[in-house]
Amino acid sequence: MATLSSGPSRFMPRLLGMLVVLALAGALLVQWLVPGGGADPDNAAQVATGRQLYGQYCVACHLGRLQGQPNWEKRLPSGRMPAPPHDESGHTWHHPDQVLFGIIRDGMVPPHAPAGYQSDMPAFGEQLKDEQIWALLAFIKSHWSPKIQAWQEDKTRQY
Numbered sequence: 001m002a003t004l005s006s007g008p009s010r011f012m013p014r015l016l017g018m019l020v021v022l023a024l025a026g027a028l029l030v031q032w033l034v035p036g037g038g039a040d041p042d043n044a045a046q047v048a049t050g051r052q053l054y055g056q057y058c059v060a061c062h063l064g065r066l067q068g069q070p071n072w073e074k075r076l077p078s079g080r081m082p083a084p085p086h087d088e089s090g091h092t093w094h095h096p097d098q099v100l101f102g103i104i105r106d107g108m109v110p111p112h113a114p115a116g117y118q119s120d121m122p123a124f125g126e127q128l129k130d131e132q133i134w135a136l137l138a139f140i141k142s143h144w145s146p147k148i149q150a151w152q153e154d155k156t157r158q159y
């Protein structure tokens with residue numbers, strides 16, 4: 001026989017509790033899937049670290065305003081591609097965080113390029129820690145407009 005105590009008023013708190021637990025588990029899962037906590041262009045400290053690392057490791061090829069090498073869309077005499085811009089004029093923002101992280105850590109190797117692909121982009125996994133790579137990405141993203149940032153964030157979430 002149904003009593004008041006088994007009605008919605010007793011069930012709702014439990015349901016809400018379950019939803020909170022699920023939401024927390026989801027947030028933890030995202031943290032786990034994005035090692036090092038990800039790249040946040042609004043985190044001034046992370047962006048500053050990234051700027052310093054960029055000046056040390058990346059500026060020689062991708063250049064000071066992130067504009068990439070001149071004629072970056074045209075193959076070099078060596079048959080390889082020049083360094084592309086990381087600002088909005090390039091295609092870095094077309095890729096989700098996970099892909100950009102992988103390229104910086106491992107270089108242009110599968111699954112980010114065909115097997116045997118020849119590239120001048122070095123792999124930085126030996127020199128940079130995961131959190132340094134995330135800082136570099138935060139710095140790069142801080143050059144994008146809010147609209148592009150939001151678009152790329154969506155890509156990252158859906159990856």
Ligand code: HEC
Nearest residue numbers: 057058061081082083084091092100103104119120121136
């Ligand atoms: C020796 C030159 C060189 C240095 C140094 C270098 N890159 Fe690159 N990078 C390249 C080239 C060349 C490409 C294009 C690769 C290709 O298509 O073959 C590239 C591509 C990339 C891409 C893919 C971009 C896209 O739009 O698809 C990312 C991300 C990237 N570099 C980040 C970095 C970061 C971060 C650093 C510093 C830690 C760095 N690179 C240092 C030459 C360099």
